[in-house]
Amino acid sequence: MNKINSIRKDWSLIETLIAEDRKILDIGCGDGGLMEQLENNRNAITHGIELNRDLAANAIARGFNVVHGNAELDLSQYSNNSFDYVILSQTLQAMMKPKDILSELLRIGSKAIVSFPNFGHWKIRLQLLISGRMPVTESLPYTWYDTPNIHFFTIKDFLNLCNEMNIVIEKSIGLTSKGKQFDISESITGVNFFTHEAIFLLSYKNFEPIKIKSSKKVFAKNSVIAN
Amino acid sequence: MKTKFTTDTKLESEIAYFENINLKLESGDIIDSFKLAFKTYGKLNADKTNAILVCHALTGDQYVAGNNPITGREGWWSRMVGPNKPIDTNKFFVICSNVLGGCAGSTGPKELQNGSDVAYGSNFPSVTIKDIVKAQSLLIESLNIEKLFSVIGGSMGAMQALQWAIDFPDKIFNIIHIAGALKHSAQNIAFHEVGRQAIMSDPIWKNGKYFENNEVPERGLSVARMIAHITYLSENAMHRKFGRKLQSRDIISFGFDADFQVESYLRYQGKSFVERFDANSYLYLTRAMDYFDHDETFRKNIEFSHNPNNHLKYLIVSFTSDWLFPTIESKMIVNQLNSLSREVSFLEIDTDKGHDSFLLEEPQLDDVIKGFLTNNFTKINE
Numbered sequence: 001m002n003k004i005n006s007i008r009k010d011w012s013l014i015e016t017l018i019a020e021d022r023k024i025l026d027i028g029c030g031d032g033g034l035m036e037q038l039e040n041n042r043n044a045i046t047h048g049i050e051l052n053r054d055l056a057a058n059a060i061a062r063g064f065n066v067v068h069g070n071a072e073l074d075l076s077q078y079s080n081n082s083f084d085y086v087i088l089s090q091t092l093q094a095m096m097k098p099k100d101i102l103s104e105l106l107r108i109g110s111k112a113i114v115s116f117p118n119f120g121h122w123k124i125r126l127q128l129l130i131s132g133r134m135p136v137t138e139s140l141p142y143t144w145y146d147t148p149n150i151h152f153f154t155i156k157d158f159l160n161l162c163n164e165m166n167i168v169i170e171k172s173i174g175l176t177s178k179g180k181q182f183d184i185s186e187s188i189t190g191v192n193f194f195t196h197e198a199i200f201l202l203s204y205k206n207f208e209p210i211k212i213k214s215s216k217k218v219f220a221k222n223s224v225i226a227n
Numbered sequence: 228m229k230t231k232f233t234t235d236t237k238l239e240s241e242i243a244y245f246e247n248i249n250l251k252l253e254s255g256d257i258i259d260s261f262k263l264a265f266k267t268y269g270k271l272n273a274d275k276t277n278a279i280l281v282c283h284a285l286t287g288d289q290y291v292a293g294n295n296p297i298t299g300r301e302g303w304w305s306r307m308v309g310p311n312k313p314i315d316t317n318k319f320f321v322i323c324s325n326v327l328g329g330c331a332g333s334t335g336p337k338e339l340q341n342g343s344d345v346a347y348g349s350n351f352p353s354v355t356i357k358d359i360v361k362a363q364s365l366l367i368e369s370l371n372i373e374k375l376f377s378v379i380g381g382s383m384g385a386m387q388a389l390q391w392a393i394d395f396p397d398k399i400f401n402i403i404h405i406a407g408a409l410k411h412s413a414q415n416i417a418f419h420e421v422g423r424q425a426i427m428s429d430p431i432w433k434n435g436k437y438f439e440n441n442e443v444p445e446r447g448l449s450v451a452r453m454i455a456h457i458t459y460l461s462e463n464a465m466h467r468k469f470g471r472k473l474q475s476r477d478i479i480s481f482g483f484d485a486d487f488q489v490e491s492y493l494r495y496q497g498k499s500f501v502e503r504f505d506a507n508s509y510l511y512l513t514r515a516m517d518y519f520d521h522d523e524t525f526r527k528n529i530e531f532s533h534n535p536n537n538h539l540k541y542l543i544v545s546f547t548s549d550w551l552f553p554t555i556e557s558k559m560i561v562n563q564l565n566s567l568s569r570e571v572s573f574l575e576i577d578t579d580k581g582h583d584s585f586l587l588e589e590p591q592l593d594d595v596i597k598g599f600l601t602n603n604f605t606k607i608n609e
Binding site for chain 1: 540542558561562565566567568570571572573574575576577591594595597598599601602603605606
């Protein structure tokens, strides 16, 4: 798959994860392609952030609500739970502090959708093993010295981080390098080997109120239900 | 409200008279009657949905496009407003009025006081951006336009656009706010104060009564303009334009003539300004900008004055080399709107032309304004 097709595929999968009439923040929205798709097909209300000046200008000129800025600096301005979904497509690996970003996504949005290229894919492993040099592939096409991708991670790494952060994976879709689609959670063996790109729908573990009864008042307390 | 309209052929403007309207100003003073001089471009459509109000900056006027009869030159934003221009008058009905307190035909210090044959001068009441916008809203009302599609302005015009969003959110669909801020900063007030002191220390100013002897405090006003003009440029722009180049000479004079081109340029700017602008108006309008401050109140105003279904859109634009209204000021507006999940777009345009960039050739500004207006107009009227 070339880069454009891969992004289109990514978008159409993201679309399947999104319900109708929702409010969405697209981080790294480019010229608004995904926003347009979600407005047309999901009747979404969309907002975007884009670091690249020319892309942001294009998106604004196309009539989208786009703020030209750096998500790593600007996300803090958004209020808690102000969006239904926050989307980070193919950018987590380019963030300075991916963990902080992840927790910001789920602070601002009820749900987050994150997609990324899997550094554990067999082609990448093979390249490093055989050539002994940093892998260059279709989804990670840059040489080590000029890549915007500064944090490489695999699906396993991502799953561990989610677990550590009490993040629930509601849905997960994997794509092979041929574009074949499968459910990551149902395929146990070899997932980290064959998944070329992964898309996750995330939320926090359910907080359920625990009611403590006393003679006079009912106290409610938010607490994590342990698995 | 019954508004009388006339055409002033000398000013090539429409004049709207608001008589016995008792306009209450923020200061508490009341102007019983006033007039606004305005120009319109393009045609209002049958549904009256295509009206755009353009707000002028400190020394601007209603002549946004076409000929300006006062200067004999093209309107101040004729590169932006006109047929097939970014603000396309084939499509939109553009209104631009001279602000209350101005000096191009609207009621201001150089106009005669109601029922007398003496000009206001220093007796003119203090006006604020809020008062200016209130007067504009009466004009829009008298033109039978219920809802403006857009309010657009740069610098002091941006202040007016923001004030529209705060005071009349239900009467507009969007604002385009260029090179503005929530407040006039201490540095900006300081520059204005130097300008005002230059005017008031000119012996001809005479407490604002210079018109009694048909005189103009030219020196003071031109110095005020020279100072202000520096703040509208950037160091790079000045260097690019003038460097240390000498004016009409090969060697320095060892005196105080305008040896350098930049000096000659500023002197020219000052001199041509006094021919078209009233010194008292300059005092009043710089003051109106100084008093502009929504730093503490903006968020609350927007949060509580908007009903949740109000889809008022904001386009905020800043310029990298603008040190008078730097990007950080625009971002404060953007941050507050984002924290309330409002429909806001923001772009910082990369240019070395300084604050004046909004009046100059900036293709990205053109593209964004044109696209924002066209696409949002289609969205609303689909």
